[in-house]
Amino acid sequence: MKRFSIFAMLVTIIAASSCVKDRLQPTTPVVVISASDTLMYYWSFNGADSSARTADIGVHSGAYYSYYAAYIDFTAGSGLNLRDGADSGSSLRLRNPYDSVIFHMPTTGYDSISVEFAAEASGSGPSQSAIYYTTDGVNYISTALGNNTFAIGTTFAAYSYSFASDANVKNNPKFAIKIVPLNNNTGTSGNDRIDNVSMSGVKQ
Numbered sequence: 001m002k003r004f005s006i007f008a009m010l011v012t013i014i015a016a017s018s019c020v021k022d023r024l025q026p027t028t029p030v031v032v033i034s035a036s037d038t039l040m041y042y043w044s045f046n047g048a049d050s051s052a053r054t055a056d057i058g059v060h061s062g063a064y065y066s067y068y069a070a071y072i073d074f075t076a077g078s079g080l081n082l083r084d085g086a087d088s089g090s091s092l093r094l095r096n097p098y099d100s101v102i103f104h105m106p107t108t109g110y111d112s113i114s115v116e117f118a119a120e121a122s123g124s125g126p127s128q129s130a131i132y133y134t135t136d137g138v139n140y141i142s143t144a145l146g147n148n149t150f151a152i153g154t155t156f157a158a159y160s161y162s163f164a165s166d167a168n169v170k171n172n173p174k175f176a177i178k179i180v181p182l183n184n185n186t187g188t189s190g191n192d193r194i195d196n197v198s199m200s201g202v203k204q
Helices: 002-023
Strands: 038-043 064-069 072-076 090-095 098-104 110-121 128-134 149-151 157-162 176-181 191-203
Touching: 064 090, 090 098, 098 191
Parallel strands: none
Antiparallel strands: 038 191, 064 098, 072 090, 090 191, 098 176, 110 157, 110 191, 128 149, 128 176
16 A cells, blocks of 8 residues: 555656646747858847947858838847857847848858848837848849748747748858838837847858
């Protein structure tokens, strides 16, 4: 009888531990980068470099961002998609009226390109956006992306896009991505925040 009681207690403890473990599983999106990938570009928007348009990390010197918005400033950042030992620090805040932000990232010498970033919106900011890219420096398309629209909530979430299916993306000095708000972007209040923008690829 005692043996049965001890066995029952052990089963109960193991089951309870399993339930706790299940509750502690991470719920935030995780960006998985292959070990063969190189971190090509990264913007943290942190510290003294927060207002610099050029990338914190860049395999080529021609990486920068441009924007079409009332103005930009910086606010609390995200812990998602942190790279190269950066902390959450600050994020880029794009103020309404807001048309787009473009990240110019040459892929010269690299293929299997992917782009990752974190984003959130204010309560009156754009809650739907789309991502496009260019291979000629002029025309923006979404051919490699399938569904290129995404929802932006009022807390940061991570987003990841692969461009590997478009052969014109690799080894391309004119490659850039454009993020375009689809709603709530014409007023004089409201904003979107973007943080920890990175590009990864495989060296040819």
